[in-house]
């Protein structure tokens with residue numbers, strides 16, 4: 001299966017989805033850059049999540065908090081203490097460090113040296129804020145986006161006139177000094193999270209925990225992840241994050257095994273009560289009807305944009321030995337088909353002139369491209385045989401290939417080829433935008 005992963009990584013680089021950060025300098029710190037197609041797909045994932053949270057749910061608002069926050073936030077949240085530290089062992093000869101829970105043998109996997117006893121190592125990245133280094137204050141790049149939501153609890157509640165229960169959704173970068181980054185973009189030091197925090201009465205926490213678990217599973221399934229490739233893993237008390245009263249991992253069956261893509265946590269009153277204590281501001285909620293004053297419990301759904309990107313990519317990747325075409329002799333090549341959900345595919349429509357040595361056909365194809373460009377993420381391609389161009393588009397998951405041929409010049413129409421069925425139909429150019437919009441939305 002490692003082989004499958006290297007094929008996916010190779011496609012991702014070759015076709016402009018993902019590049020190694022600072023690649024010309026040999027890469028940097030397990031960080032990655034999203035290329036021209038990668039950024040489209042990543043934006044599509046974030047849009048699908050945002051719409052799911054904000055449009056499909058009531059009592060939900062959004063936030064975009066700063067990455068840099070007062071270091072007091074991280075004292076209150078418990079991230080600066082042992083709570084956000086991994087247990088590590090260090091090799092006494094090569095000094096490499098490994099996560100204690102990943103080491104199955106008592107020797108260094110790199111050099112066979114003796115390992116130290118496990119000790120805690122903080123994952124937060126420190127930075128200095130202020131122009132003069134000596135006077136600058138130390139803070140940290142956020143290790144999770146949700147703290148920005150908790151410290152704004154009162155602002156959001158008052159400005160939006162909300163009542164418990166309600167939720168706040170946020171997408172943004174997070175940073176962790178991971179000890180063992182790896183598996184491509186699965187575990188990196190800079191990544192993006194899509195987090196939703198649901199504030200509710202403590203008595204309703206269990207009900208909402210179950211509700212959000214179901215909702216989140218449905219989201220992945222609706223975007224094309226097969227049921228059998230998703231599972232729930234309850235996290236036992238001793239393995240839970242320091243803030244969680246109940247926790248589960250949603251796991252995806254990656255080519256390298258079952259791994260977490262999203263965490264669902266009942267954070268209880270951990271965050272609001274600690275921020276009250278540290279800031280001196282009473283963050284309890286007052287219920288006008290019952291006259292009760294209490295710290296709401298928080299149910300969190302915390303997904304990774306990068307991990308779900310890799311899950312969607314792995315799920316969509318297919319190889320067809322000899323190719324799919326039945327009309328011509330099968331080629332010896334292996335064809336790649338990226339069967340991404342319509343909402344996630346980076347390119348929706350490709351416009352292809354049948355041949356490139358007929359100026360009238362090329363001109364018409366370019367006109368169609370200009371017509372569609374404001375409406376869809378669209379690409380124009382005239383290089384190579386038409387079959388080869390279809391395959392290039394299948395490989396990056398383009399939903400429809402539009403071909404302008406000789407008939408197009410007389411009839412003002414073109415063929416629309418469906419990525420999955422390869423069926424072609426003729427559509428009049430004047431109807432194209434409407435027809436494609438309908439097709440893409442269904």
Ligand code: ATP
Nearest residue numbers: 178186187188191260261262263302303304306307
């Ligand atoms: P793990 O056990 O894999 O380190 P975690 O339990 O620490 O993950 P959470 O703190 O629950 O992860 O973070 C929520 C989500 O953020 C994860 O499910 C994952 O999708 C994403 N995430 C966390 N750490 C990373 C990372 N280093 N690289 C990419 N995504 C990450």
